[in-house]
Amino acid sequence: MKLELPRHNQLLLQAITTPSCLVQYTDIEWELLIRQARRVKLLGRLTLLLKEHHLWDTVPPRVANQLISGFVQAEKLQQLCSWELNRILWVLEDFDTHIIALKGIAYKLIDLPYAKGRLSVDLDLLVREADLADIESLLMIKGWKHRPISAYDEHYYRSWSHEIPPLVHTERETEVDIHHALIPVTTQLKIDTALLFDTAIPAAGHPKIKLLSPVDMVIHCAINLFQNNEIANDLRDLLDLHDLMTHFSQQDEDFWIQLTDRANQLKISHILFYGLYFSQLIFSTSIPEKTVTRLNSKPGKLKHRIMHRLVPLALFPQHPDHSLRSASWARRLLYLRSHLIRMPLYILLPHLIYKTIRRYL
């Protein structure tokens, strides 16, 4: 199956995959590119690509200023996340445990290419369930607070989610999301967090911090995209997946085998399937042909076809001036899907009704 993208999305994809084509962009194309890149948090990435390809001097000044602004903001948010982690480690100094840094901060710690331009707003951490209560109370003693949330939301987090309500230090702005699992507890899939800790690797220079093993990091990224989230405007996250797989497969030739083995072991190979499929479809990730065949379970043909139609429409940003109706529908359907696969109906229906009502109150 081929990838069909509207013209404006092609401008964005080309810029990311083949930056050298940017020298031919007209002012109108540059403008449309920037507006889309901002929507999907890729201004920092574009800045790095242009510099890496020695194209920076060819960028129109009005575009360059917007790119710098985007890059500076990404840098600032990264600095805030790193500092938040620093302060958390300080609080946990006398507490004998390890915590796993997830997502953006992890990519920074492993020096993933282009991580410097990645916009990440929150600090995501994974802790052992047995440590959760202690860590939460240690942080709260030292000035972190839950944002006031409704009783319903509190219940949602505590009973159904895989994280506790977000914490924010009173003197700072960075939100800390503490997870005790990678998948919400209402989901039929279960991944034992202990398994992840068993294979986690130490982070250089941070004795308390660990990182998911390379294959688990990739799997987590795929789970987030195709299991936990609604996919709308998540192009950046698919790019993370592409970056991770490219990076790790260059470091270790057995990477693909380890990846599929792990996915089979954790019983999430149908999720990884989508990750492999869309990363290759959109970013032409070089994945050995045999990789997919090693997966134990794959989505059925019809499901696959539907996802092939819907996912790109949702991942890529809408045209900022005229939104496509097909893309709006794709987003709505994927939104429903994301909930259906996360919650049993008896929880889901009241949940969606509650959220709908609240939106219109």
Next chain:
Amino acid sequence: MMVNQIPFKEFHLLLNQGLRVAIGPFNVCIQTTYKPLAEQLYQLYRHYRTAQNEIAEFHVRIVTERSNKNPFEKNVRFLLDGQSPFESFPQAQALAALEWGINLAIAVRVSHLLLLHSAVVEKNNHVILFPAWPGSGKTTLCTVLSYRGFRLFSDEFGLMDPQQGTFYPIPRLMPLKNESIAVIRNYLPEITIGKSIPNTQKGTVAHACPPEESIQQSTLTAKAKWIFFPKWIADSTTKIETISDSEAFMLLASNAFNYEVLGAKGFQAVAYLIRTCNCYKLVYSDFEDVMATLQRLIDET
């Protein structure tokens, strides 16, 4: 091409498709089909340059929609790149919504410049900053100064290039609030002020046009030489008090929109400003009095 060189009909058509206006260092693409707003903009933006064939940094729209509360009423909504950062406003507030929206867009997006929250004017090629929160009367003071021999840079944003140490003018409509509207109409009867818009979030607002020359010269940058932290106090005589460098530093940095986003660059930029500027606290009520005081200080140095 200046807006006032375009017939209204054509201007209205451009607005329907997206009118690009040069506002200081930025181009803003404004799109609306709401005719009363087109009429207001035609009057108030008449000295601005259109930039139809240039890249625009900001794409804003004002759209009308049915009010949720009253089905017979229409509201307007501000959109930035198709996204709505605010609730909708009553139709009569379309202009205020547009102006606030553009300010918000600048404040949240621009990080290649240091953005001080400050009124800025220029005299003898030197910039004077009046950093202050709302309620200090900076817009009112700025309106008066800009029509009495000072060149307007902005009533809201001090846009500083952190490398060069220069300020960019960004003359925009000056939103006078409540009592200031009558004060300015009396004091400067000759200037163009838009219709009063009652019941906005800030009370009644009316937008004063910047002087034509200030808009025309809005590509001329300059360095800062004076910083006044102003406070308007009814019936007070003009008082000027020097303040220490360290205090000025902390006040100036805390009056910026993106000081912390800029990190070390922001710190160095503020330090540079403090080292190169004379810093004062200014208490005033009377325009003549404050202008005489400013003039005396400028002449002395």
Next chain:
Amino acid sequence: MTAEKPQKTTETSNRESTVSTLETPQHTRRKLLKGAATIPVVMTLYSGAALARTSNITGEAANIDTAVFMDTSNGPQLLCVFPDAAQQQISGDTYDLGAAPQATLIQDPKINPIAASADKKKLEQLDACHAQGGIMISAVAYSSIMDKTGITINSTTL
């Protein structure tokens, strides 16, 4: 060795700027801190961005109908914001340079949103907010600052 004058620790080596001090104005030595020099002091600057944005966009809600009430398990609670911390010059030795705007939810009196007394109770919550030196903030202002650098009182799973 520490009795000597503090070394000039200004690190300007990585300063790319071309800014130069052409004419140094007469700088005053009156101190930000008045009073005892032997008490160590450190003050941290809080980001003005959030406050700037609130005040830039809107001010106080015009009336109770445009104020923000958060739904909690204890009924609607008024979002009460303490603005303009940067302007308060507290008398004494130091200047309060202000913090990011603080906000709280008013809990008393409890409002039953469908009871006839709701409007009266809303006004009582407003009084309680005013009594603490706060203001009610309009829904418009609230939604415009609801992102990461503003007042982040509410975080839902929406």
Next chain:
Amino acid sequence: MMYWHTEHFHTLLIEDWGDEYTVFQPDSGKTHFFNQISIQILIFLSQHPATIEQICTVLAKQFQQNPDKEFTQNIEKILHHFETLGLVKKRNQGNPHDG
């Protein structure tokens, strides 16, 4: 023994305004205001780790003060504040000349 030492002191940007200082801390992205005595504490600790007694002795001499209880308490208070700001750390034992 409890030793105090600075954290990443060399990364700080310090502007001297004549007995008052503004300090930018890249790790936290925060700007701090210091007076003379508080910056001297940091400078002293940046040279080598020290106990509270050592700090007080040196600072008291430098500022011609009695290292009395109040003086010590003030120093101690600011050290804990520095610690929450991530400017200093304390270490329980070990070689004080390690840091």
